[in-house]
Amino acid sequence: MTTSAIRVRGLRKAYAGVTAVSGLDLDVAHGEVFALLGPNGAGKTTTVEILEGYRRRDAGEVSVLGADPARPDAGWRARIGIVLQSSGGHDELTVQELVHHFAGYYPGARDPDDVIAAVGLDEKRATRARHLSGGQRRRLDVALGILGNPELLFLDEPTTGFDPEARREFWALITSLADGGTTIVLTTHYLDEAEQLAGRVGVIAGGRIVALDTPDRLGGRDHDLAVVRWSEDGRQRTERTAEPTALVAQLAGRLGGEVPGLIVSRATLEDVYLRLIGQPEQTLEVVS
């Protein structure tokens, strides 16, 4: 019995000579929500699909729920939920038919009607998969992924194509699954999504993890200087400081109460992320 839900050491994978994952280490604890961030082609899908048992690795040790995913069996599969980055098929069947049918694959399936409601497809029950919109299809993918009441749920860019409201609903759904003890590994390009959902974030670039921490500490974000902006003498002033509270108090004294145009900010997760993957920060210059 391992203590972590997922344990990866020295994972490597190349496609026809092109390296996709080069020496990746990762631990995900039971009950944790872990987000994998990284630019297009960083190796997220490759990594996740190796963990799901879909792709073969070239080297490294991998254990997922105590088993090697390269030799999956039905019992192991029943404990895992998968939402692939792209999936399709079963076009002629309705939402209702598909969800009820897939429920029959799992010994401890959730109630199919509850799952349909949970992903917000109640009104589309009788619609064939072929006629769902892009975002609705994605919701169906999520429904089929959580249907088996998995111990461990993989979500590869689950909210691509969701409207903002659907994304909030999805976050609420994932949060309730996590509260129920489900271990969740998701990849996303939405930094707010990672910040909202994940207990820990890993940034992957060039096939290895380049940073790994909680969203508010990632890349030394918590030690970053705060940025204080205000207007004085008709000019925009900016100062970086480790003690923003003291600065604001001092400003309040000097300017006699309310500080005009006061903004106190810290680097967003996006700033830190862009710095980590080697892109220049942009947001600090934008505010006027």
Add this chain to the structure above:
Amino acid sequence: MSTAVSPARIAMSRASLETRSYFRERDSVIFSFLFPVIMLGIFAVVFGGEDVGPSSGAPVDFAQYFLPGMVASGIMLVSFQTLAISLAIEREDGTLKRLRGTPMPPVSYFLGKVGMILVVGLSQIALLLAVAAVAFGVELPTEPSKWLTFAWCYVLGTAGGAVLGIAYSSVPRSAKSASAVVVGPLLVLQFISGVFFVFNDLPSWLQNVASVFPLKWLAQGMRSVFLPDRLETLEVSASWQHGPTALILSLWLIAGLVICVRTFRWQRRDDG
């Protein structure tokens, strides 16, 4: 709702799901149901009035003579061609990949396909026989023994065609190339297996080539069902050869099963 998962029940559920899916694709249903009927119609019209018969005894007309061939090739089209093409598509569009991520037993998937094919195949044959009887006045057999022969030929032929189709679906490199890779060879096979000609009229080396493949035997088995016994003398060996037919169809079924089990892929070749 914690229930034990039984492969047999999942197979039934998949068969019903697959059958529903199949019949919802209207255009494909209409064409594959009408094709054998139209072929039979063409033969009846083009060769109308010509007869096939033994040197002694009454001949039968062409519509009747070609009916068993159409039944046999219908079975191959429904089983082999439908599955080879649809599985190539399911492999490409991610249907198979998604299923592989669930604990669904693979055997349930295959049995579900076979179940769907058995239903579709029987409905196609029923339509073909009905049209042959009503529109072309073909007399259908009434002896139970003939229908018994039909039953085992149908089951062996369909099941064999199904597993071979599943195995063959890995040959096309993509869904786009699937119909070309599947339809061509099958069409050639139909020509050399005595579906469109009197098998006897083929050169003997072609007869030998065709005898390796199941369609020739299936067509011969169906002739023994739908033609009067006095035409038995027209066969190359002057016999319906039920024994060899059962043997060769079974061998292909077993070979197909083995190939399926050993080579079946749930993902595209480049995805893994």
